[in-house]
Structure formats: C-alpha cells, structure tokens
Amino acid sequence: MLANVEKCSRHLLVFDKSNFSCARSRHRQHVQAHHYNYRVSILIPECGVMPSAVTAVSRTLGDYYLVKQLPLHEILEPEFINKFVRKGFLYALSYNTRIDQDNCAAVLPTGKLILSVDKDTYEELGLEGQPSTYSHKTTVRYNVTVDLGTAAFVPGEKRYNRVMWALKEKKPLTFDFLMSWHPSGEEEATLPSYFTKYQCKVYQPTVSTRILNATDCPVLLSHELKGKQSEFCSSQEFLDWLGAVFNNIDCNNQADSFLSTYCCPWPSTIMDKACLCTISGFIIPEGINLLLDQLRVYFEEPKLAQWVSMTVHGFADSPVSWGESEHGYHKGGENFYNFVLFSNQDYWLHMAVGTHSGCPP
Structure with missing residues (x-):
C-alpha cells in the first residue's frame, strides 16, 4: 500500500x-x-x-444528443460536413470509451477530427499520424488529425479519398457519440433529422x-x-x-x-x-x-x-x-x-x- x-x-x-x-x-x-x-x-x-x-x-x-453505433465514415460524408461542420460549431465525443485502453474519437468545433487509437488500429488504418506524447518506452498509441472543414477535403481529392477508404473499407470504426451543434446562423437542419438511420436520443x-x-x-x-x-x-x-x-x-x-x-x-x-x-x-x-x-x-x-x-x-x-x-x-x-x-x-x-x-x- x-x-x-x-x-x-x-x-x-x-x-x-x-x-x-x-x-x-x-x-x-x-x-x-x-x-x-x-x-x-x-x-x-x-x-x-x-x-x-x-x-x-x-x-x-x-439540447445534446447520443447517437448510438455511428460508423465514423458518416461524419466524412459531404452532406454532413456542409450542413454541420462548415455552418456552425459541432462538438462530438465518443461515449464510454477509455483513453488509455480503447479507440477514441472527437470532432472539435474548429472542424478537426481527432482520433486516438491503439497501435494495431493505427497500422490497419494506414493514415498519417503522430505517436502519443504519453506512450511508454514502446509506442502503444497514436493520434490522427483530419481537418474536415478545409476546402480541399472533398470527394475526388487525394486526402479525402484516402481517409474515406481507410474508415469505410480498410478499418471501419463505430462509436456511440455525444453530440451538440451550435449553428452560426439560422439553420433548419438538426442532428436527429440527419441521423434517421441510427438511434439518436435527445437530452437536456x-x-x-x-x-x-x-x-x-x-x-x-x-x-x-x-x-x-x-x-x-x-x-x-x-x-x-x-x-x-x-x-x-x-x-x-x-x-x-x-x-x-x-x-x-x-x-x-x-x-x-x-x-x-x-x-x-x-x-x-x-x-x-x-x-x-x-x-x-x-x-x-x-x-x-x-x-x-x-x-x-x-x-x-x-x-x-x-x-x-x-x-x-x-x-x-x-x-x-x-x-x-x-x-x-x-x-x-x-x-x-x-x-x-x-x-x-
């Protein structure tokens, strides 16, 4: 003791x-x-x-929302990015994931997707990232950052195609997400109306x-x-x-x-x-x-x-x-x-x- x-x-x-x-x-x-x-x-x-x-x-x-079993590639879809990432401040955080043991994900209001993943997942994804600053003598975790809001992140561009392929086909990742959206103007779109295919529950x-x-x-x-x-x-x-x-x-x-x-x-x-x-x-x-x-x-x-x-x-x-x-x-x-x-x-x-x-x- x-x-x-x-x-x-x-x-x-x-x-x-x-x-x-x-x-x-x-x-x-x-x-x-x-x-x-x-x-x-x-x-x-x-x-x-x-x-x-x-x-x-x-x-x-x-309000904030809990979206259950959401494939991460859904956040990369052009419609989602145009509606929520580029027209306001989106906050998304993987729910019930442990930063020292599990794969974790977050979308910042700046439009950046942050992935914190273990070594095996990182190698399977094949995306460029950085070793975690707080690994042991042998690197066991990596961080991957993807800027969803940049004008160059669109279908047809090399970076977009590579990330979409990695998360949709090579190594699909699925999370429960806590989400909140603060629109920059008067927008009619809502997160529940977009995620009709998934269980999306509203909370206050x-x-x-x-x-x-x-x-x-x-x-x-x-x-x-x-x-x-x-x-x-x-x-x-x-x-x-x-x-x-x-x-x-x-x-x-x-x-x-x-x-x-x-x-x-x-x-x-x-x-x-x-x-x-x-x-x-x-x-x-x-x-x-x-x-x-x-x-x-x-x-x-x-x-x-x-x-x-x-x-x-x-x-x-x-x-x-x-x-x-x-x-x-x-x-x-x-x-x-x-x-x-x-x-x-x-x-x-x-x-x-x-x-x-x-x-x-």
Missing part, C-alpha cells in the same frame, strides 16, 4: 489572476478552448437560493441545487494569495477545500483516531448559508460563457458575499483537454478549470490536468 502511495502521479495546475474588464483578459478564450464538459458547479456564499437569472440560463443551455442538462448550512470557509481577498508575505490560503488549498464542499466532506475534523484528517484552510470564517448548483450533461463552451456573464452581473447590486465560484469539469477520457492539446488518462484523469469571481470584477482562474496531458494555456 505504501509503495502505491509513493507512486501517485503528480498533476499540473496553472493559475491566472486578472480582471474581467481588462482588455488583455483571456477568460473567454480559455472557456472556448475547453471543448468537452460534463458538469458545472456554481457555489455562491451567503445565499439561500440560487439567483433566478442564473437558474434561467442553466435551464436553457441547449440536468440541474440540481443544494443549500449548505454553517460551513467553514476560507477567507478570500482578490489581491491576496498565499506567498512569502501572505497568510491567506494558496490556490491549491482553495481547490482542496472546494472539492471537499462539493463532496459533502466535513471540513472541521479533529486529529483523534483518524489516519488522516482535513480542516478548512486558515484564516477561515463561517458561511451561514451557501447555495451549490450543479449542472450535468454535455455542456458546450458557448453555454458556459453565458453562465459566466450572468455570475458577473450578480455583483451589480450589493451582496454579503465577496466572491462566487464556478468549476467546470471536463471528461476524464477526452482525447484533448484545451484546444488540440493531448489529454492522457493515467490515474486521476484530471481535466477541469475553476473561476473565482470577486465583487470588484477581479477573478482567479485555476486550470488543472493530469501528468499525462498537455499543459493548459
């Missing part, structure tokens, strides 16, 4: 501090670059009910709310973060506390007979009430930016709370984390980011991934 603890892999945590009104703030770009999200958790201290405007946005984040994100009472909470000031001359909690300590709150863990343990204990970082205070809202589903960045905008508006009127938090959890088995950066599941599959919004429009941004992932931007 001790040996396993010693081998626990490290993770990567990037911290950014800025103000929403700053011209150089990149908060929207960071949100937009994190394509695949399954949960958003919003914590508002000193609040007994979730603001109606935030609730309204959370219930209108849009689910929303749940929990009220916390008399909870220990670290004291946060937007300009104070633990360092050489500060006594306030560090970004890592705050994330640890936030995780304890999300999982309903007691933050006031005493060192009695327990092997390990956890206490709220010091200095701390007591939140009389706090509202925790959890949104679960296949949530695209456009909806998350709407939630972020609404939380910024929350402080336009005086509030007892000086900050609110929004945590966005990415899929552990997504082939990418931010942008096209490779995401490799090892032990924890970390893939999330967290905003702490302050009443003066300052914000903290934490971005975390596992060791076997590309560093967040």
